[in-house]
Amino acid sequence: MFPSITEILIGISQLLYYFSILLLTYIGALLLVIYLKYFPRVEKKEKRKIKELPFVSVVVPLYNDEEEIVYTLSSILTANYPKEKLEVIVVDDASKDKSYERAKMFEEFGVKVIRLKENRGAANAKNVGIKNSSKKAEIIITIDSDSVMEENAILNFVKLFDSKTGAISGAVRTKKAKSLLEKMQEYEYDIILFVRKIFEFLHSIPVTPGGMSAFSKKALERVGGFEEKSLTEDQEIAFKMHKHNYKVKVSLEAVSYTTVPKTFKAFLNQRVRWIRGGIYNRILHKNLLSLKYGDFALLGFTLDFVYAIPVFSAIISKLIELTIKKPYFFVFKIGLIESFLIYVDFIILLSVFLFFLYFYWSAHMINVIRRKAKAKEISLKELPSLILYNILYPFVWGIIWPLVIIKEIKSPGYKWGTR
Amino acid sequence: MKNEEKTKKRKAKRKLSTGLYKLAFFYAVLLLIIGFTLGVVYDSFISKGMEDEINKIIELSTTSEILYASGEEFCTIFPRTMKEIEEQTWKLGVMIDELESKNRIGEDLKLKYFDLQVRDFFLVKKASKECRINPLIIMYFYTNNLVECEECYEQGFELAIARNSLLEKVPIKIYAFEGKTSHSVVNYFKEKYNISSYPSLVFIYLEDGEERWLKEEGLINSNQILEKALTFQNASS
Numbered sequence: 043m044f045p046s047i048t049e050i051l052i053g054i055s056q057l058l059y060y061f062s063i064l065l066l067t068y069i070g071a072l073l074l075v076i077y078l079k080y081f082p083r084v085e086k087k088e089k090r091k092i093k094e095l096p097f098v099s100v101v102v103p104l105y106n107d108e109e110e111i112v113y114t115l116s117s118i119l120t121a122n123y124p125k126e127k128l129e130v131i132v133v134d135d136a137s138k139d140k141s142y143e144r145a146k147m148f149e150e151f152g153v154k155v156i157r158l159k160e161n162r163g164a165a166n167a168k169n170v171g172i173k174n175s176s177k178k179a180e181i182i183i184t185i186d187s188d189s190v191m192e193e194n195a196i197l198n199f200v201k202l203f204d205s206k207t208g209a210i211s212g213a214v215r216t217k218k219a220k221s222l223l224e225k226m227q228e229y230e231y232d233i234i235l236f237v238r239k240i241f242e243f244l245h246s247i248p249v250t251p252g253g254m255s256a257f258s259k260k261a262l263e264r265v266g267g268f269e270e271k272s273l274t275e276d277q278e279i280a281f282k283m284h285k286h287n288y289k290v291k292v293s294l295e296a297v298s299y300t301t302v303p304k305t306f307k308a309f310l311n312q313r314v315r316w317i318r319g320g321i322y323n324r325i326l327h328k329n330l331l332s333l334k335y336g337d338f339a340l341l342g343f344t345l346d347f348v349y350a351i352p353v354f355s356a357i358i359s360k361l362i363e364l365t366i367k368k369p370y371f372f373v374f375k376i377g378l379i380e381s382f383l384i385y386v387d388f389i390i391l392l393s394v395f396l397f398f399l400y401f402y403w404s405a406h407m408i409n410v411i412r413r414k415a416k417a418k419e420i421s422l423k424e425l426p427s428l429i430l431y432n433i434l435y436p437f438v439w440g441i442i443w444p445l446v447i448i449k450e451i452k453s454p455g456y457k458w459g460t461r
Numbered sequence: 462m463k464n465e466e467k468t469k470k471r472k473a474k475r476k477l478s479t480g481l482y483k484l485a486f487f488y489a490v491l492l493l494i495i496g497f498t499l500g501v502v503y504d505s506f507i508s509k510g511m512e513d514e515i516n517k518i519i520e521l522s523t524t525s526e527i528l529y530a531s532g533e534e535f536c537t538i539f540p541r542t543m544k545e546i547e548e549q550t551w552k553l554g555v556m557i558d559e560l561e562s563k564n565r566i567g568e569d570l571k572l573k574y575f576d577l578q579v580r581d582f583f584l585v586k587k588a589s590k591e592c593r594i595n596p597l598i599i600m601y602f603y604t605n606n607l608v609e610c611e612e613c614y615e616q617g618f619e620l621a622i623a624r625n626s627l628l629e630k631v632p633i634k635i636y637a638f639e640g641k642t643s644h645s646v647v648n649y650f651k652e653k654y655n656i657s658s659y660p661s662l663v664f665i666y667l668e669d670g671e672e673r674w675l676k677e678e679g680l681i682n683s684n685q686i687l688e689k690a691l692t693f694q695n696a697s698s
Contacts, residue, residue: 337477
């Protein structure tokens, strides 16, 4: 006897639900173990390792950012770093607005501005910048044209370089949040930053963000520069660094502030692009999924990517259940308390328990990052938005995956500047 | 040679921190045990609450039986009590059904609930004759095994919709029994009404002062239930 569609659906729903709960519990436990082991090291001051300051080239890829580029360049030019050891290269990727003209205004302060005839994406712009950097340059810093760096950012980057270091991810934080969506992203950026820092101790950093990162020029040349076909070249370059056995680090003291999407649509577009880029990079570097790359194979390559899948599975499972099972409260008229009593089960209790654990945990991570960036710690006023973040964000990630699938089917390809 | 040394020098050490993954597994199991223990405690708390509720309804039912035996004011008080009992047993029934489908309550509680329903069924039948209340009685036989009864969930839902409409119009009593139970009286009902498949509904009503019943096998929707219920009710009155 063949099972009916209802049975199959209930079976799938149950399977997805238990799969996601087990996976989420394990991921949560793993992050907790790593956190407990390494968090005291996160707060330590980053020690200086160099004797002489190297020559640094800051490369700014630019596309349609006439509003922000002025602030970006001003922040670099006022950075606390010897001027004779610093050059700034702006590569305008055929902007349609006045970005190029705005950048040109900075030529009198020594900024080199290159204009490309054809728009070919951020990776190409960065590669052009690297090719045009001074022969003296040992360190390349890339920073998005919508980000500004703190005055000691360059110094804090260079002091972490040694012969084994290929790249250093900067402490990319968000500019002052005005809306709830921006606030959510502020928390997310800080938490991710903290997690990346503890992943550094396990050589598992999966990305050197475009918001600001530093690279050894030699390492960049050895790995062949940025991949121009990737939607997330900032992740692909980190993968290549791991492949070539370079260390990838995080500096919590090299701080930059970036502009985040202001509308939900733009936010979703950005995240869809990140995931699609992630898929591409993982296919391109599938051989990194080997135990010879140690923890990176499991953490940076796999965990960083799959943690949204169980959330997505749980949501799908509940949607299936809702289509099959009707709401008790409305039809069976058994009252709110009774409905609540029967819907709450041990998995929901466990989720509530984990929620409180994660809530405390996320607040701690954000505070550590804020202390490092000399920003104000979480106040009581912020608690509602932090609670909201912890409740809403998993669902947001849960709906991004289906969007990625739809997008891949409907219209492959992308344009940059999707924030 | 010099190049090889240089490459070695810049190589980062890659290793798998097996201990961390094992410890995480231990923590995950611990978390699941904590969650499971919380769940067991919570479920026993719900079971206890429902058992207390069943006992309260049984007390109410016993009081009605005493009143019936003494013959005093029974017909004045019972219609009100009957409505109260109906509402309470319905709620309990829905909860027991849902919790049972997830294996969250024991067999004892379900049997106790069937006891309550059986007791109420006989009391209502006595009251029907004595007080001429003539409620429409619907017996619903189901099973929680989806393979055996694909339509049982749907039938419960249709019954709930019909009940919501009927409550305002006619006095109604719905008794839901799990077909695979070991409860002796429920098994007697199954024999009496010839229940062999699920879902099955049995409408019990009075016609010309005689008790009659009609069995419906397979899924019937709320409109069909309503139609039959109103027809039987007219016949009774």
